[in-house]
Amino acid sequence: MVMRAETTAARAGSKGPGRLTPSPAVTAGLQAVRAQPMPSRDELKLVVEGVVASLSGDLTAADLRLYTELEALARFIQAAKSEIAAVHPDTMRREDIPRAADELDAVVGATEDATNRIMDTCEQLQTLAGGLDGPIREQIEEACTTIFEACNFQDVTGQRISKVVRTLKHIESRIEMMLEAFGEEVARLQAEPPPPPPAPVGDAALLNGPQMPASAKGQAEIDAIFASFG
Amino acid sequence: MVTVDKNMPILIVDDYKTMLRIIRNLLKQLGFDNVDEASDGSSALQRLRDKSYGLVISDWNMEPMTGLQLLKEVRADAKLKLIPFIMVTAESKTENVIAAKEAGVTNYIVKPFNAETLKQKMVAVFGNF
Incomplete structure (x- = not known):
């Protein structure tokens, strides 16, 4: 044979x-x-x-080992693609990361605004203290100096937050590159929208946190809603 | 004892308006009222060429011209190279301090800072006041 x-x-x-x-x-x-x-x-x-x-x-036996390893690698990549698709990277890139960056920008804006108002008030106090004599004037000026020093925080925290925003933008660009690399396969795997997070119930459903300035209601609107109850 | 002219023009440079305001107020507490502001290295350089200043206090992290680039420009300019230059920055790595020193910085303050630190560095530059 x-x-x-x-x-x-x-x-x-x-x-x-x-x-x-x-x-x-x-x-x-x-x-x-x-x-x-x-x-x-x-x-x-x-x-x-x-x-x-x-x-x-x-x-050869080496060919067979290589072939086995390649097959295992292929399975691993396939599993990784499925896991990546499961976290919905496109949604993360289009919605989650930009929203987080906007929130951080709002933090910087709000602290800057508050810091300037604190300093406005300090300058008014200094002006008023100018009309005084003796230790009280000195004490007020020292207190104002301490407040100005404390206002340093805004600059430093602003820079720290800017670093975080830059990091988020970097992650965003890497996700974009990953989506381009995996192309249609990940897109197909994530075709279904991500499952919504579990809906909070009871009082927890009312904990939405501060709204972005563009969508936040002003006191006048709140008053109007309140008054509508009669 | 060296007498410091508390009326000498001081240029403060920072892209954060809030920070400019803080430094201006702390200088005022120290008795220095003649303060001009610039929001980046380029406009600071222009101001330095237009007017004689006794001190520059500058941030590092600015665009398009950083505080370090401004320092290098100042030290490379025959008319400006002797102006005391204090860097006030959140950059606190050793290599930053070394780079600033090599570029000719007069003193270096790390943010956040207080009036006492600012005074100490100015005393180191000008002597007691």
């Missing part, structure tokens, strides 16, 4: 990852062995040797 399994990694690849397809000669040999109620040891040995000989000729 002549066995020549012309099995190669290339041909196996063409049949799909992880599957080695025996040649017609090997298939015929196997069928001949199966057809016998009890194949002889020599016949079995010939079939096995034929397969092994073909493997050693066309596919």
Whole structure:
């Protein structure tokens, strides 16, 4: 019995990852062995040797290990794509990150505004203190100096928040690159909108935090709503 | 003892208006009232070329011209190179201080700072006042 399994990694690849397809000669040999109620040891040995000989000729043990590793890597990448899709990176890039950056910008704006108002008041106090004499005037001026010193926080925190915003924008751009790299596959996997977060119940449903200035209601609007209850 | 002219013009440079205001007020507490402001390195350089100043107090992190670039420009200008230059910045890494020193900074204050620190650095530059 002549066995020549012309099995190669290339041909196996063409049949799909992880599957080695025996040649017609090997298939015929196997069928001949199966057809016998009890194949002889020599016949079995010939079939096995034929397969092994073909493997050693066309596919080395190192090739097989490499092929196995590549297959495992492919499975890992596929799983990673599914996990990436599950976190809805596109939604994160389009909505979550810009919203977080806007919130941080609002923090900077609000603290800057408050700091300026504090300093306005301090300057008024200094002006008033100018009309006084003695230790009271000195005490007021010292207190104002301490307040001005404390206002340093706005500059430093503003710079820290700017760093965070830059980091968010970097993450955003990396997500964009990742989406471009994985392309349609991730888009297809994340075609369904992300599941909404569990809806808060009871008092927790009322904890929305401060609104962005553009959407926040002013006191006049609140008064109007309040008055509408009669 | 060296007598400091408390009426000498001082240029403060920072892109945060709030910070300019803080420094101006702290200088006022120290008795220095003649203070001009610039919001970036380029406009500061122009002011320095238009008017004689006794001291520059500058932030580092500004655009388009940083405080370090401003310092280098000042030190490279024959008419400006002797002006005392104090860097006031949140940049506190060793390499920042070294770079500023190598560029010719006169003193270096890390934010946040207080009036006492500002006074100490000015005393280090001008002597007691």
